[in-house]
Amino acid sequence: MDQVGNLLERPRLYYNIDGLGELGGSVMCLGLGLLWWLLMRSPADSVWHRISFFVFVGLMLLIHYGIKTVKTRITYPRTGFVEYRRRRHTSAIAAVVGALATAGLAVAFRRHRDISTLVSLAGLVFAGAYGYNFARAVRWKLVIVGAMAVASFVIAFLPVDVLGALGSESPAHPDRAKLLGAILLSLTVYGTLLLISGGISLWLYLHHTQAPAQDGQ
Amino acid sequence: MNQQIRTIADLDRVIHEPGRLMIVALLFAVDRADFLYLQHETGINKGTLSSHLSRLEEAGYLAVTKTYRGKVPQTLLCLTGIGRKAFEQYRRKLKEAL
Numbered sequence: 001m002d003q004v005g006n007l008l009e010r011p012r013l014y015y016n017i018d019g020l021g022e023l024g025g026s027v028m029c030l031g032l033g034l035l036w037w038l039l040m041r042s043p044a045d046s047v048w049h050r051i052s053f054f055v056f057v058g059l060m061l062l063i064h065y066g067i068k069t070v071k072t073r074i075t076y077p078r079t080g081f082v083e084y085r086r087r088r089h090t091s092a093i094a095a096v097v098g099a100l101a102t103a104g105l106a107v108a109f110r111r112h113r114d115i116s117t118l119v120s121l122a123g124l125v126f127a128g129a130y131g132y133n134f135a136r137a138v139r140w141k142l143v144i145v146g147a148m149a150v151a152s153f154v155i156a157f158l159p160v161d162v163l164g165a166l167g168s169e170s171p172a173h174p175d176r177a178k179l180l181g182a183i184l185l186s187l188t189v190y191g192t193l194l195l196i197s198g199g200i201s202l203w204l205y206l207h208h209t210q211a212p213a214q215d216g217q
Numbered sequence: 218m219n220q221q222i223r224t225i226a227d228l229d230r231v232i233h234e235p236g237r238l239m240i241v242a243l244l245f246a247v248d249r250a251d252f253l254y255l256q257h258e259t260g261i262n263k264g265t266l267s268s269h270l271s272r273l274e275e276a277g278y279l280a281v282t283k284t285y286r287g288k289v290p291q292t293l294l295c296l297t298g299i300g301r302k303a304f305e306q307y308r309r310k311l312k313e314a315l
Contacts, residue, residue, distance in 0.1 A: 004308065007242035010258055011250070076286065080254025081293075082247050212289075 011082055013137040018075045019201025022134065022194045024063045029191030031059045036184055075205075077212030108179065120182050123152030126190060134197075144197045151189045155182055224314040231276045232307045236261055237269050241278065241296065241304050249282075249295035270294065278303055 015021055035048075035055055042048045048055075105119075127148035135141035155163075163181035232241050239259045244250060256266055273279040278300030282293040296304070 004238070004242050004311075007239055008246045011243060011246040014254075014258070076251075076253075077289070079257045081251040081286070081291070082254055083249045085246070085248045 011084070014079075014082060015084070016134055016201070017079065018071070018205040019198040019203075020067050020070055020075070022198030022201060024067050024198075026191045026194035026198055027063050027066075028059065029187045029194060032056075033184055033187035033191060035059070036180070036187065040180060040184075078205075078209040105179075117156045117182075119179060120152055120156035120186060123155065123186055123190065124149055127152065130194075138201070141197055144193050147193055148190060151193070152186070155185050155189070158182075158185075221314055224310055228310055228314070229303055229307045231272060231278065232304060234269075236265065237273060240266075240269055240273065241300065244279070244294060244296045245301060245304050247295075249293050252292040252294065255294065273300070276300075276303075 035052060038048045039052055127145050130148060131142070131145040135145050160178055163185070164177040166181035166184055232238055236259065239261075240255055243255060243258055252266070252270075255261075255270075256263065259266065261269070270279060270281065274281055278297060280295050280297050282295075284291050284293060
């Protein structure tokens, strides 16, 4: 019976067989980190503040269509095409969690609460999710899970002045600067780890699969 | 004990064959997939896979669509409603039997 359960899991694991899931996550983390950094370092009336929403939407579209294009050209001709079932409840849960996290951050910002340690430790949840979704099937990725967990602890316990310096040049709101610094550093570290892991996966995939034959099916 | 044996005897023979069980389980988890994907995941050769797919199609468990990916022919496969129900029932009976 377990073997049937394993078979039912395989299509889900197939999504990241080429590492593109991780590379997409990496582009998102690093892109959001860069946008965040630009918004923090540029004056309030700069062009970045006016177009930030469009940059964000553009980044999401780039990830979505970029992955689709690469899969169509590389993955589907090599190891086959899969169209996944739409799971509305998963999207709804993700939207609710995202909305709650954003609302929590907004409240912490307004009330100048120091939740930077909490935000950094949320990286443990991220590491757990990564482990469950990607590292379960590919054992070497447990190293990445470990690195993510260690990075979360290190960021959580970094001195205030280090995170504050990353977060803002102005010392007017040290808690806010510390929080911004923790988010920026987390995005950069997780983005880099996903880039490394996704890059290795893609390289291994290309190395171990044959270029497509032209005889069709 | 008799009941258990009867449950095993009642298992859907079309799905119970190992090759077809792999195919149905893989397709159950997705909306649709192509021939190449099934071949890659199951490790079954083209001829045997084709014959399993024909058997499933005959039973009304599988819908086959022939199309093109660019200039390359592509065979898309998806479980029908009957196929999904049959697999759910198969899993339930297998659990009871074990």
